[in-house]
Amino acid sequence: MALITARGLQKRFGDLTAVKGIDVQVEPGEAFGFLGPNGAGKSSTMKMIGCVSPRTAGELSILGLDPATHAAEIKARLGVVPQTDNLDVELSVLENLTVYARFFGISRAEARRRALELLEFVQLTERANDRVEPLSGGMKRRLTIARALINEPEIVLLDEPTTGLDPQARHLVWERLFRLKQRGVTLVLTTHYMDEAEQLCDRLVVMDGGKIVAEGSPRELIERHSTREVVELRFSLNEMDELGSIAEKLDGIAQRIETLPDRLLLYAADGDAAIAEVHARGVVPASVLARRSTLEDVFLHITGRTLVD
Amino acid sequence: MRAWACYHYELIGYRRTWKGSVFSQFIVPVLFMLSIGLGVGTYVDRGGALGAVDYVSYLAPGLLVSTAMQLAVGESTFPVFSNFEWSRYYYAMQATPVRVRDVLGGLLGFLLTRVLVGAGAFLLVMAVFGAVHSPWLLGTLPVAGLVGLACAGPAIAFAARVTSAANFSLMFRFVLIPLSLFSGVFFPVERLPGWLEPLAYVSPLWHAVELSRQFAFGAFTNAASWHAAYLLVWLVAGWFLAHSSFTRRLQK
Ligand SMILES: Nc1ncnc2c1ncn2[C@@H]1O[C@H](COP(=O)(O)OP(=O)(O)OP(=O)(O)O)[C@@H](O)[C@H]1O
Ligand SMILES: [Mg+2]
Numbered sequence: 001m002a003l004i005t006a007r008g009l010q011k012r013f014g015d016l017t018a019v020k021g022i023d024v025q026v027e028p029g030e031a032f033g034f035l036g037p038n039g040a041g042k043s044s045t046m047k048m049i050g051c052v053s054p055r056t057a058g059e060l061s062i063l064g065l066d067p068a069t070h071a072a073e074i075k076a077r078l079g080v081v082p083q084t085d086n087l088d089v090e091l092s093v094l095e096n097l098t099v100y101a102r103f104f105g106i107s108r109a110e111a112r113r114r115a116l117e118l119l120e121f122v123q124l125t126e127r128a129n130d131r132v133e134p135l136s137g138g139m140k141r142r143l144t145i146a147r148a149l150i151n152e153p154e155i156v157l158l159d160e161p162t163t164g165l166d167p168q169a170r171h172l173v174w175e176r177l178f179r180l181k182q183r184g185v186t187l188v189l190t191t192h193y194m195d196e197a198e199q200l201c202d203r204l205v206v207m208d209g210g211k212i213v214a215e216g217s218p219r220e221l222i223e224r225h226s227t228r229e230v231v232e233l234r235f236s237l238n239e240m241d242e243l244g245s246i247a248e249k250l251d252g253i254a255q256r257i258e259t260l261p262d263r264l265l266l267y268a269a270d271g272d273a274a275i276a277e278v279h280a281r282g283v284v285p286a287s288v289l290a291r292r293s294t295l296e297d298v299f300l301h302i303t304g305r306t307l308v309d
Numbered sequence: 310m311r312a313w314a315c316y317h318y319e320l321i322g323y324r325r326t327w328k329g330s331v332f333s334q335f336i337v338p339v340l341f342m343l344s345i346g347l348g349v350g351t352y353v354d355r356g357g358a359l360g361a362v363d364y365v366s367y368l369a370p371g372l373l374v375s376t377a378m379q380l381a382v383g384e385s386t387f388p389v390f391s392n393f394e395w396s397r398y399y400y401a402m403q404a405t406p407v408r409v410r411d412v413l414g415g416l417l418g419f420l421l422t423r424v425l426v427g428a429g430a431f432l433l434v435m436a437v438f439g440a441v442h443s444p445w446l447l448g449t450l451p452v453a454g455l456v457g458l459a460c461a462g463p464a465i466a467f468a469a470r471v472t473s474a475a476n477f478s479l480m481f482r483f484v485l486i487p488l489s490l491f492s493g494v495f496f497p498v499e500r501l502p503g504w505l506e507p508l509a510y511v512s513p514l515w516h517a518v519e520l521s522r523q524f525a526f527g528a529f530t531n532a533a534s535w536h537a538a539y540l541l542v543w544l545v546a547g548w549f550l551a552h553s554s555f556t557r558r559l560q561k
Contacts, residue, residue, distance in 0.1 A: 089396055091325075
């Protein structure tokens with residue numbers, strides 16, 4: 001049985017419809033991702049799943065229960081990492097965990113035991129008795145993640161868990177989330193980092209303007225929406241204005257050619273073969289790079305390259 | 310119980326600042342008693358306006374409940390606003406099985422504790438100033454608790470609705486201070502200009518002052534239970550007001 005099922009799920013704020021009828025199904029033990037540009041409706045969806053924002057229309061079932069009628073029961077079994085940290089910065093690191101544990105009815109002794117274990121898990125043991133206020137952003141984020149685990153949740157909702165973290169902290173978080181997944185915890189996360197989605201998510205959806213526009217595993221999405229490889233061609237400054245005509249000259253070399261302000265992208269199964277053909281047609285780029293297609297290529301292809309807001 | 314967990318949260322937060330606040334809980338009444346009680350009191354007593362009662366004994370029970378109200382309102386404005394707007398901690402609580410009524414219950418329980426401790430300190434100061442006249446004086450403690458909670462409800466509702474902390478200084482200036490000046494703490498409300506007098510009767514503080522003074526002297530009138538009932542109405546209405554404002558703010 002799916003842990004999370006949404007059918008035609010909608011969220012409206014006055015005149016604005018943030019989520020326009022989405023269908024989602026998350027299976028036990030899965031790591032499921034929501035991708036999408038700013039304002040796509042990811043956080044709005046996460047809040048409905050977290051039972052803190054009532055849905056406007058559609059069906060939603062979490063752990064087999066309806067958030068509209070069983071919010072407290074569901075919340076008892078969820079862990080939530082919101083997009084912006086909401087720790088009590090006046091309290092100590094340890095207190096943030098033990099106090100929070102009490103909200104779940106966890107006894108004082110058990111709360112302390114779990115808190116110390118979780119601080120070890122997110123490598124904050126040394127800061128246990130420090131006030132939260134002066135901690136770095138990355139430390140606060142790790143503490144928020146630890147707090148979300150205090151009730152040993154079956155599902156953890158993570159809204160942009162690693163935004164603003166340095167690479168070391170990001171890798172630590174990824175590694176910890178991976179361990180949770182191995183223990184059978186179901187992860188639902190949103191992210192703007194395509195490498196994060198590729199690393200962590202078994203399956204993901206791309207949202208745009210409140211709708212789901214693509215769905216699948218990272219590999220499936222790349223296969224479906226991109227080619228195996230991408231060749232990036234850069235040109236000297238005085239050729240920049242002629243990129244369009246250069247692209248015409250290269251017509252047919254790749255499955256798709258995208259013209260960007262500063263370079264051409266050739267989507268081809270075999271990058272090296274495409275490069276050879278470029279040279280054969282007498283085009284001499286300033287630099288050439290053949291690489292594998294990434295989720296980022298898919299994402300930009302689906303949601304467009306222009307800023308939405 | 311979930312409300313206890315919320316109460317516990319408030320206490321843990323208070324643990325970091327309690328020393329300063331307990332100290333000021335003794336200092337403020339001492340300063341008031343010295344300056345107004347003894348200073349102004351000398352003139353009042355010389356004039357004989359209060360008959361057999363000395364001004365310090367008249368003033369103290371009113372000041373007690375007025376201080377209780379200010380403490381409760383103060384603790385329900387900035388800290389509540391901060392938990393919505395700055396730390397956003399209420400949103401963290403919202404993600405747990407804790408319900409709005411638990412958060413409010415914990416907060417009001419904490420305010421009650423604070424008010425009772427403060428009022429207890431006040432009674433000690435009164436004893437030092439020789440303003441104790443009846444064992445009924447202990448009855449001023451529940452009156453202080455009642456008026457604190459009765460005023461906390463609307464204050465919490467206000468804090469949950471405003472979008473800027475600047476609104477609080479307006480509230481203090483135009484509601485709280487006039488309320489504490491014109492609710493019979495320092496002089497009988499009959500002395501107010503006629504148009505202002507009815508406003509005093511609406512003020513929950515006036516009812517608390519009357520009730521507190523009756524306890525202080527152990528002399529009760531028929532109005533006593535009406536004063537208590539009026540405060541209870543504020544308490545219940547304030548609870549519902551706070552509850553709906555809280556719920557609304559959490560949806561944002
Ligand atoms: N409480 C609210 N009241 C009114 N509008 C809201 C509210 N929350 C979100 N919105 C609007 O709903 C839309 C979707 O917002 P949401 O936060 O879900 O996007 P998102 O995908 O999480 O974006 P981001 O990547 O920037 O976090 C936006 O247009 C936003 O302005
Ligand atoms: Mg978001």
